[in-house]
Amino acid sequence: MQTPIDPSGSDRRALHGRVVTMDGSFNVLDRGTVYVEGGIIIAVKRDGEPPPPGFETVKGITTRGTIYPGLIELHNHLSYNVLPLWQVPKRYDNRDQWSGTPTYQKLISGPMKVLGMTPGYIEAVVRYVECKCLLGGVTTSQGIALFSNQGIMRYYRGIVRNVEQTEEADLPEATAKIGDVEAADASKFLARLQRSSCMLLHLSEGVDRKSREHFNALNLPSGEWAVTSALSGIHCVALQPQDFGILADKRASMVWSPLSNILLYGKTADVKAANNEGVRIGLGSDWSSTGSKNLFGELKVARLVNLEDGAVFSDRDLMAMATRNAAEILKWDKVIGSIEAGKRADLLVVSGANGDPYGKFLEAPETSIHLVMINGVPRFGTKTLMSKLGSGTESWRVDSTDRMLNLKQPTADPVVGALKLGDAKVKLADGLRRLPELASQLERPQGDSRGTDFFSGPPQWFLMLDHEDPPGIAQRLYLGADLGGARAVRGVDTSSVQLSQLLEPLSLDPLTVADDPTYLDRLSQQPNLSDFVR
Numbered sequence: 001m002q003t004p005i006d007p008s009g010s011d012r013r014a015l016h017g018r019v020v021t022m023d024g025s026f027n028v029l030d031r032g033t034v035y036v037e038g039g040i041i042i043a044v045k046r047d048g049e050p051p052p053p054g055f056e057t058v059k060g061i062t063t064r065g066t067i068y069p070g071l072i073e074l075h076n077h078l079s080y081n082v083l084p085l086w087q088v089p090k091r092y093d094n095r096d097q098w099s100g101t102p103t104y105q106k107l108i109s110g111p112m113k114v115l116g117m118t119p120g121y122i123e124a125v126v127r128y129v130e131c132k133c134l135l136g137g138v139t140t141s142q143g144i145a146l147f148s149n150q151g152i153m154r155y156y157r158g159i160v161r162n163v164e165q166t167e168e169a170d171l172p173e174a175t176a177k178i179g180d181v182e183a184a185d186a187s188k189f190l191a192r193l194q195r196s197s198c199m200l201l202h203l204s205e206g207v208d209r210k211s212r213e214h215f216n217a218l219n220l221p222s223g224e225w226a227v228t229s230a231l232s233g234i235h236c237v238a239l240q241p242q243d244f245g246i247l248a249d250k251r252a253s254m255v256w257s258p259l260s261n262i263l264l265y266g267k268t269a270d271v272k273a274a275n276n277e278g279v280r281i282g283l284g285s286d287w288s289s290t291g292s293k294n295l296f297g298e299l300k301v302a303r304l305v306n307l308e309d310g311a312v313f314s315d316r317d318l319m320a321m322a323t324r325n326a327a328e329i330l331k332w333d334k335v336i337g338s339i340e341a342g343k344r345a346d347l348l349v350v351s352g353a354n355g356d357p358y359g360k361f362l363e364a365p366e367t368s369i370h371l372v373m374i375n376g377v378p379r380f381g382t383k384t385l386m387s388k389l390g391s392g393t394e395s396w397r398v399d400s401t402d403r404m405l406n407l408k409q410p411t412a413d414p415v416v417g418a419l420k421l422g423d424a425k426v427k428l429a430d431g432l433r434r435l436p437e438l439a440s441q442l443e444r445p446q447g448d449s450r451g452t453d454f455f456s457g458p459p460q461w462f463l464m465l466d467h468e469d470p471p472g473i474a475q476r477l478y479l480g481a482d483l484g485g486a487r488a489v490r491g492v493d494t495s496s497v498q499l500s501q502l503l504e505p506l507s508l509d510p511l512t513v514a515d516d517p518t519y520l521d522r523l524s525q526q527p528n529l530s531d532f533v534r
Contacts, residue, residue, distance in 0.1 A: 012037045013376070013389065014055060017063035018353040019044060020361075022323045022338040026316060028357055033060060034067055036345040039376035043341050061388050063349045065370050066357055068319075069338055070139025070346035072326035073295040074163070074200060074255045075234045075284025078144050079463050080112055081129040082428050084509045085519065086289040091266045091528045094206030095476075098264065099467065102502070108289050109468060110499045111432065111506055114439045116463030121431050122146070123416045125463060126156050127424040131405065132511050133160045134380045135398060136294025137369050139346040140326075140336070142176060142200065142284075145464035146415065153464060157413050159379055161346075163200070163330055170335045174198040176475060177466075183474040186218055190226035197331045200255065202476040203233030204243075207265045211238035217479035226479075227252050232329050234284065237261050241273040253280040253329045256321070259301040259533075260286035266528040268305060272312045282326040287467075288509050295322055296366060297513060301533060303362050308532040315358035345376035349385070366512040367401045379406050394420050399514035415461050425508065432506040440500035 012035075019032040021044060031047040035055050043052040051058070086107055092098045100109070115121040126144055133141050143155035143162030155165035163174040175196045182188045193199055204215045215238070218226040229251035233239075236254045239247075247254065254274060261268035274281060285291045285298040292298040299322055306313050327337025336344045349371035350364050371381035378391040386392045386404035394405045405421060412418065431438060466475055510516040524534050 011390075012055060012058045014051065014058050014060040015063055015067060015347070015349070016047075016060045017349065018066040018357060019339060020066055020068045020319075020357045021340060022069050022320065023340050024338075030353070032067075034339060034345075034347065036347075036373075036376045039345055041339060041341055041343050041345050044339055061385065063371065063385065064353070065349045065351045066353050066360070067339065068137075068348045068350065068357075068361065069323045069336070070348050070372065070374065071137045071295045071322045072282070072330070072337065073133070073138050073141040073284055073322070074232065074282040074326050074329060075257055075286060076133075076141050076295075077287040077466055078129045078133070078141060079116065079125060079465055080108065080467065081132050081288040081293075082115070082125055082432070082508055083108060083111060083289050084507055085522055085526075087522070088263050088290060088526060088528060092206070092264055093208040094211045095202075095264075096210075102497075105499075106502050106504070107506070109465070110439070110503050111435055112463065112465050113468075114435055114442060114499060114503065115428075115431055116465055117442055118431070118438050119460070121427065122461055122463055123419050124424040124427040124431070126158065126413075126416050127407075127419045127421060128428055128508075128511075130158050130160050131380075131407075131421045131424075132288075132294060134372050134405070135366065135369070135403075135511050136296040137348045137350075137372055138295050139348070139372065139374045141295075145177075145466055146461045147464045147470070148462070149460045152459070156415060157411070158416065159374060159407065159409055161374065163198075170332075172197040172331055174200050174330055176200050177473045178475075180472055180474055180478075183476065184478045186220055186226040186479050189218070189477065189479065190220070190224075190228070193226065193228045193230050196230040198232060198329060199230050200232050200234060203231075203236050203254075204238040205235040205476070206238055207267060208238065212240070212243070214477045214479055215239060215243055217477075225250060232282065235261060236269045236274070237265055237267065239269065239274075241270065241277065244270070244274040244277040244279050247274075248277040248279045253282065255282045255284045255329075256302065257284045257286040257291060257298070258305045259298060260291035262301075262305075262530055262533065263290045263526050263528055266530075271306075272309050275312055280325055280329060281321050282329045283321045293509070293511070293513055293516075293519075294366075296369070299362055304533050305530075308530070315356065315362055319358050319361060345373055347371070347373040349381070366514045367399050369398075377406070380404070394422065396421065398512055429508045432508050435503040435505060436500050439498070439503050443498055443500055 015034045019029040021027045029046050033045050035042040140161040143164045147153045164176050182192045204211045227250040231252040234255045258268040324337040327333040336346050351368045351370050371385050372379050378389040383402050383404045391406040392404040393407050396403045513519050
């Protein structure tokens with residue numbers, strides 16, 4: 001049986017403020033009201049217009065801000081977002097050069113393997129990174145993959161929508177992982193594409209010829225391209241203008257992650273060429289290790305890169321990448337992505353209602369986020385607004401501002417349940433400090449002697465780390481190359497080094513830039529950061 005993310009929906013509510021609809025005409029209501037019931041936007045009215053039937057006696061709530069659609073993130077490895085920004089040691093030409101190196105294992109993959117396999121930490125990771133989305137205005141993102149001792153793989157289903165496992169007919173599920181055989185065979189990959197509504201897949205991640213060859217290998221011997229409107233290539237840094245022409249001709253799209261691309265490779269995708277060819281573009285912050293803490297921050301980096309590139313996109317265009325464009329890429333545009341009657345009430349309120357609504361958004365700090373609503377349910381916001389909306393389970397602070405979270409959910413995933421964000425934060429901070437100790441516990445013989453009891457016992461869930469593809473599935477194309485060889489060159493063999501000897505204590509990454517006083521300094525010290533971004 002298919003059920004929505006919040007089957008209880010919401011009461012009748014009327015939110016007053018400036019309304020940036022992001023609809024097909026990009027209408028902005030300087031003074032308007034969004035009417036919501038049962039998770040659905042019933043109507044969007046200008047002040048002075050009569051309310052829709054049934055709302056005549058509903059007391060309106062003044063937001064004192066601007067109401068936008070919730071942000072839709074098309075690429076994020078959420079599981080890693082407890083980790084701090086990685087000081088990238090040098091400029092790389094492709095992903096295979098950095099994934100698996102001793103530094104990477106010490107600071108990224110090793111810590112996450114320990115947390116993801118140690119009982120009691122998976123739920124803290126999931127709660128923390130999902131709230132990291134909320135505090136950045138994100139209402140939809142890529143999901144968190146889990147696997148169990150019983151051989152089951154699934155995606156965590158929480159408060160923030162995930163694109164891979166919606167269980168809703170109106171929100172067709174995107175594909176983010178494919179079989180190894182499909183990843184290495186263009187004809188099989190095309191067949192898989194033809195069965196998909198949207199496939200979010202890493203494509204040409206890097207700047208060298210090898211990175212681009214993975215795209216060229218999509219050209220079949222017949223001359224046909226293994227590209228359809230379902231394909232949304234993540235990164236696309238190595239693509240040339242003619243390549244974007246092929247994507248556009250096939251009505252394919254791309255997901256842009258500028259900060260992560262710049263920190264790892266010293267440059268990002270040629271979005272100017274992509275735009276000139278007519279490729280639809282979405283946005284993703286990738287992960288906290290080399291990207292922004294959230295999509296709210298990634299939009300600011302995208303704006304800086306855009307200005308340096310001659311302001312190809314308007315501020316409104318950039319906002320569209322994180323709202324209506326993203327919904328169109330997912331084939332969800334009839335349901336979310338704009339503020340229109342009949343669509344889901346995924347809303348974001350930012351303080352202030354004066355000035356250019358798009359530019360003001362891109363300049364706003366995280367402390368300006370006053371409300372995040374998903375499916376009509378208030379999930380995060382100021383104490384004033386959350387109290388008026390009758391929602392709240394946990395007080396929180398963003399920098400020096402008081403906020404309230406509402407983490408109660410009738411369909412709560414048992415992996416997390418009623419875990420509070422504060423408890424998750426304490427648990428993770430402690431675990432990251434004790435990484436060598438936790439790694440040592442996993443290395444003890446009893447960890448390998450559980451035998452059949454481990455596999456036949458009650459379900460135990462673990463994080464499936466999507467930067468470490470498990471056997472049989474992949475999130476990247478290895479077309480035109482031997483799959484085993486492609487995997488083999490991904491890093492230096494450190495199998496002889498135990499994680500307990502390699503790891504060191506780490507600090508938990510703060511949820512927002514506002515709560516991370518050293519973040520901008522550490523970012524400015526990145527060796528590959530462009531001067532205009534610095």
